[in-house]
Amino acid sequence: MSNNTRFDGLKLSHWKTEIRPDDVVIVRFDRADASVNAFSQASLVELDTLIERLRIDPPKGVVFASGKSNGFIAGADISEFQSFDALGTVDTAIRRGQTTFQKISVLPFPTVAAIHGFCMGGGTELALACDARIASNASSTRIGLPEVLLGIFPGWGGSVRLPRLIGAPAAFDLMLTGRSVTGKAALAMGLVDKVVDVAVLEDTAVEYTKRQIQRPAKQRFIAWATNLWLVRQALAPVLEKQVARKAPKAHYPAPYALINSWRTPMGGGIPKALNSERKGVVKLSATPTARNLIRVYFLQERMKSLGNGESGISHVHVVGAGVMGGDIASLAAYKGFNVSLQDREQRFIDAALGRAATFFEKKVKDSAKRTDVIQRLKGDLNGDAIASADLIIEAIIENPEAKRALYETVEPKLKSTALLTSNTSSIPLVELREHIDRPAQFAGLHYFNPVAQMPLVEIVQHDQMAPETQARLAAFCRKLDKFPVPVAGTPGFLVNRVLFPYMLEAMRAYSEGIPGPVIDKAAKKFGMPMGPIELIDTVGLDVAAGVGAELAPFLHLDIPEQFSTPPEQGKRGKKDGQGIYTWKDGKPVRPEVPKDYKAPDDLEDRLILPFVNEAVACLHDGVVSDADLLDAGIIFGTGFAPFRGGPINYVRETGVDVLLAKLKSLESSHGARFAPRPGWDNPILRTP
Secondary structure: OOHHHOOOOOOOOOEEEEEOOOOEEEEEEOOOOOOOOOEOHHHHHHHHHHHHHHHHOOOOEEEEEEOOOOEEEOOEOHHHHHHOOOHHHHHHHHHHHHHHHHHHHOOOOOEEEEEOOEEEOHHHHHHHHOOEEEEEOOOOOEEEOOHHHHOOOOOOOHHHHHHHHHOHHHHHHHHHHOOEEEHHHHHHHOOOOEEEOHHHHHHHHHHHOOOOOOOOHHHHHHHHHOOOHHHHHHHHHHHHHHHHOOOOOOOOOHHHHHHHHHHOOOOOHHHHHHHHHHHHHHHHHOOHHHHHHHHHHHHHHHHHHHOOOOOOOOEEEEEOOOHHHHHHHHHHHHOOOEEEEEOOOHHHHHHHHHHHHHHHHHHOOOHHHHHHHHHHEEEOOOOHHHHHOOEEEEOOOOOHHHHHHHHHHHHHHOOOOOEEEEOOOOOOHHHHOOOOOOHHHEEEEEOOOOOOOOOEEEEEOOOOOOHHHHHHHHHHHHHOOOEEEEEOOOOOOOHHHHHHHHHHHHHHHHHOOOOHHHHHHHHHHHOOOOOHHHHHHHHOHHHHHHHHHHHHHHHOOOOOHHHHOOOOOOOOEHHHOEOOOEEEOOEEEOOOOOOOOOOOOOHHHHHHHHHHHHHHHHHHHOOOOOHHHHHHHHHHHHOOOHHHOOHHHHHHHHOHHHHHHHHHHHHHHHOHHHOOOOOOOOHHHHOO
């Protein structure tokens, strides 16, 4: 078969081929029905057919590249995976990917992956099946295997090939965390063979098809030694112990299944290891954890889509240089915005700028780039920059009168297109928009502490806010890499409203003499990332008391004494080093609990059901537009057990009748605060 006719008769919708004069073939993935390359089953079938043709008529070499400028390959098409309705279908899909990539790995000529932009999941697995990998040095180039975040693990050969390439310790660091690495970091660990400018990426990849790839002896030894059967038996329990610190097996089985899949095979080489991998992934795909984590992935994508478009914001002015205001300002500067920071005294601004410098030093290692970031954040004691700002974020004390007084002085200085927002955590916006001349351009922009780490921002609405304002703010949030969720401007909005009964019940249990560590342990057993006592200290007892004063009357709840009065000076929680717990180096020092202490049998229900009860009420009251956005907001705003898919999904999976019976039992034992809230008759709670 001649080179000119090598691909005659192939009908390729998703792959494009180029035969170079030196008989090196460039195979570009360019999925026809999508803006992003993700493996569909149809594209895998095409690739398999193409590989068969190449095997029959071998070229001098093959380079796999992307036909799209935005990235290499994002992985498998998760929406297609979600639609599989039987284990057999999943088994077929996993087997197809494994078989195709195994064919690539044994082709009788050199194969090289040319990686630019995102290279995730199946994209990384294709690259691993090649003889060499070349990555671009662009900041957008990220390589990873994030499947564990979806409740499964790499199933197209990734869990087999990565440990054999870079050694088990480095491979499991990537696979068990789901994190991605830059081209430079990938080069350091041996995941790629060279990093070059994108302009010469394909040419360099072609060059690598013509040379003998010889990896450093030390890397080859580590890869060989850490995959010996006896070493696997010794290393696997160590890996499991590390995982157990963050992910209980009962809640997150995927990391443990991944380790077991790698540990188990004895002899048989790659085929036997691939068989172990396939069986493990197929089994995991049927678990509630995988189903719910995939659901969370799509909830995340939906929130991202809310921020599509342009914000028209380049200059942000923050009023209030406390912990929240200062951290909002530093994050905005880090993400590329010009930021001015105002407060009533210069010492508050200076303190915030000092914290920002520490943040920038941690985040930006290049000193020249760090200087640029630092210069984007400026103190502005008198508010001179207000007139040029596109967005004003007010982050002063939780006091309606103080906020309204500030708006009266700020609004006359604003340019016509500027947006005015408040970082209030609980005050209804109808109380704050009094005397505002342009309410259509006023909104809430509620961040969570710590600002740099918490992924959610609530865009708080009111009855006179313009839709354009919401759209611009959502786009601004996405530029900060935050997930925006629009919420009604009622007391507590969404996140604080559902958190408050949960935290309140924890404080009530604490006031009854149940030790804080016991309370925290019960919540974490359910799957919460942090116990409520630790959370209260983290939020701050002062902030919690302020939110309580706003929400308790609205929710008709009585507040225990510890929650009803502001804390003593210097005892506000984590930020002071002393609250309910003592804090050292940013971590709580929990008191010892007597070994014979037994927690009340109903403690977990006492904590979690008020949370779920209020989530149902929020859906009933229209705090968010639908159940999916409510679950998304709660998961990313509170950390609510992601493997449960959100509180509304938890109600559906557990059963309305089961949870109502528990609430009524708690009401009988502990009082009217456990009475079912309005909304439990909503048919959507019984929809699978």
